[in-house]
Amino acid sequence: MSFVSVRNVWQRYGDRSILERVNVSVDEGEFISIVGASGCGKSTFLRMLLAEERPFKGEISIDGGETAVEPNRERGVVFQRYSVFPHLTVRNNLIAGESFANPLGRLRGVARKEAADRADRMLERIGLNHVADQYPAALSGGMQQRLAIGQAMTAKPRILLLDEPFGALDPGTRVQMHDFLMELRVETNMTVFMVTHDLQEGFKLGDRVLVFDKPRWDPQDPGLFGATITYDFDASNDGVPFQDILDQYPSLAAG
Amino acid sequence: MRLINHIPGRPGAVILAALPFVALVVAYTVASDLRLEANPQDKLLPAPGTILETAQRLFTEPDKRSKEILLWNDTLASLARLLGGVGISALLSLVLGLAIGLMPYARSALSSFIAVLSMVPPLALLPILFIMFGLGEVSKVVLIVIGITPFMTRDLAQRVMEIPKEQIVKAQTLGASSSVIALRVALPQILPRLISNVRLSLGSAWLFLIAAEAVASNVGLGYRIFLVRRYLAMDVILTYVIWITLLAFIIDWLLKTLSRRSFPWMEAGL
Ligand SMILES: Nc1ncnc2c1ncn2[C@@H]1O[C@H](COP(=O)(O)OP(=O)(O)OP(=O)(O)O)[C@@H](O)[C@H]1O
Numbered sequence: 243m244s245f246v247s248v249r250n251v252w253q254r255y256g257d258r259s260i261l262e263r264v265n266v267s268v269d270e271g272e273f274i275s276i277v278g279a280s281g282c283g284k285s286t287f288l289r290m291l292l293a294e295e296r297p298f299k300g301e302i303s304i305d306g307g308e309t310a311v312e313p314n315r316e317r318g319v320v321f322q323r324y325s326v327f328p329h330l331t332v333r334n335n336l337i338a339g340e341s342f343a344n345p346l347g348r349l350r351g352v353a354r355k356e357a358a359d360r361a362d363r364m365l366e367r368i369g370l371n372h373v374a375d376q377y378p379a380a381l382s383g384g385m386q387q388r389l390a391i392g393q394a395m396t397a398k399p400r401i402l403l404l405d406e407p408f409g410a411l412d413p414g415t416r417v418q419m420h421d422f423l424m425e426l427r428v429e430t431n432m433t434v435f436m437v438t439h440d441l442q443e444g445f446k447l448g449d450r451v452l453v454f455d456k457p458r459w460d461p462q463d464p465g466l467f468g469a470t471i472t473y474d475f476d477a478s479n480d481g482v483p484f485q486d487i488l489d490q491y492p493s494l495a496a497g
Numbered sequence: 498m499r500l501i502n503h504i505p506g507r508p509g510a511v512i513l514a515a516l517p518f519v520a521l522v523v524a525y526t527v528a529s530d531l532r533l534e535a536n537p538q539d540k541l542l543p544a545p546g547t548i549l550e551t552a553q554r555l556f557t558e559p560d561k562r563s564k565e566i567l568l569w570n571d572t573l574a575s576l577a578r579l580l581g582g583v584g585i586s587a588l589l590s591l592v593l594g595l596a597i598g599l600m601p602y603a604r605s606a607l608s609s610f611i612a613v614l615s616m617v618p619p620l621a622l623l624p625i626l627f628i629m630f631g632l633g634e635v636s637k638v639v640l641i642v643i644g645i646t647p648f649m650t651r652d653l654a655q656r657v658m659e660i661p662k663e664q665i666v667k668a669q670t671l672g673a674s675s676s677v678i679a680l681r682v683a684l685p686q687i688l689p690r691l692i693s694n695v696r697l698s699l700g701s702a703w704l705f706l707i708a709a710e711a712v713a714s715n716v717g718l719g720y721r722i723f724l725v726r727r728y729l730a731m732d733v734i735l736t737y738v739i740w741i742t743l744l745a746f747i748i749d750w751l752l753k754t755l756s757r758r759s760f761p762w763m764e765a766g767l
């Protein structure tokens with residue numbers, strides 16, 4: 243039984259089909275990159291994984307569970323923008339990852355102290371300890387996204403959903419973020435879904451790259467058919483196939 | 498250079514800011530002089546000196562009958578009504594605005610009702626309020642509440658709906674319940690807006706207060722102005738008007754300072 247399983251999922255808005263017959267199984271700890279043309283429904287797919295919206299048809303289950311009806315702590319998310327709370331300091335944004343699940347959204351006394359300590363360790367981890375008491379508006383785009391990822395991780399989700407998380411960053415910062423994300427992944431073995439417009443990024447980070455596209459196309463009515471997963475590439479080893487074939491089959495080297 | 502690119506220097510800006518005030522005082526003094534020269538008994542435009550004397554008397558000398566300083570009594574009564582009404586409105590609009598902005602059911606039930614309510618001219622309701630709540634304090638406070646709550650509620654609800662969806666979804670993925678989202682995500686972000694709404698509404702609140710006091714009261718700044726109008730006591734009226742303006746200015750300044758102190762995150766990015 244796979245960890246995340248998407249079975250025959252359809253989505254439509256009004257009479258416009260966006261997605262159809264989407265099937266995919268993902269193992270725990272896999273990093274899935276999602277690419278596709280603009281407007282083909284990548285974010286829609288992510289929103290359904292997030293349970294922000296429900297599929298028109300089909301099931302999405304995490305670890306054998308039911309299709310969720312609303313977002314919950316099982317699913318962490320980082321959007322391209324607006325993923326952190328502007329009115330909380332950097333440290334409090336991380337503490338929110340623990341305290342928001344409480345009835346009043348607050349932690350008191352010892353619990354608060356411990357959460358603050360954990361937040362400080364996470365700040366160290368994501369390289370933001372020098373701005374712990376500042377507000378997000380004072381942070382650069384890359385720092386804000388690091389904070390957003392750190393905040394999502396603080397809640398210890400089962401799967402992490404990233405919708406073009408580095409889309410607004412300059413190329414240099416982007417590369418730094420890749421390294422950061424890879425390290426974090428090695429540490430936590432988190433299952434990740436990441437939408438990106440950058441194929442290279444998708445292959446570099448992902449274990450698999452899913453391509454969304456419309457297999458059927460009606461020129462009279464573009465809204466008639468939806469997109470689905472048309473390719474499911476193996477992207478381990480940076481997307482270069484058979485790189486480690488000699489390790490797997492040492493006998494080949496002999497010949 | 499274009500007019501829009503001419504920028505006054507620091508001293509120039511201060512002088513320019515003072516100019517309209519000076520012009521007003523000069524114009525008044527000249528007009529008053531002209532009238533008093535023609536008729537020393539004229540009451541319409543008392544000399545600035547007369548107004549000052551009257552002001553000093555009003556602020557310091559107790560009334561002969563009641564042995565109390567009427568101006569301070571009026572001020573206290575009016576401020577209590579004003580702050581009561583505005584405070585209740587602020588609280589109501591906060592609760593309603595959060596509910597309408599966050600909960601689709603509350604939005605469906607209330608938003609058109611409040612939109613219609615905000616079209617009702619509050620002063621037209623004044624007679625009804627006097628009949629329903631009597632001539633005492635309640636009707637005056639209720640007039641202010643009816644007058645400014647709908648507008649503040651609509652604006653706050655709008656502001657809540659403008660909070661990026663991403664933040665609301667993010668809070669849910671952190672396990673936040675509806676009330677935590679309301680209290681810890683939405684509320685702090687609309688508080689600055691609440692204060693600016695209160696600042697904007699205070700003008701209308703004063704209007705409703707003075708109107709209500711003018712119609713039926715026995716103490717209050719508006720009551721006094723309309724009382725002495727009968728004796729054409731312009732010096733008293735002008736003192737009261739200047740005093741009300743000063744009070745309004747101070748309240749506005751306090752709110753502005755409060756807003757700047759309380760929401761450092763608003764300016765962190767500037
Ligand atoms: N709530 C909605 N109601 C109606 N139509 C919607 C809704 N959300 C998305 N759409 C439409 O569904 C289609 C897919 O949108 P989606 O955001 O999933 O695309 P995307 O692949 O993420 O595109 P991009 O790469 O530009 O982010 C778009 O044509 C969009 O206009």
Ligand SMILES: [Mg+2]
Pocket residue numbers: 284285286405
């Ligand atoms: Mg998208």
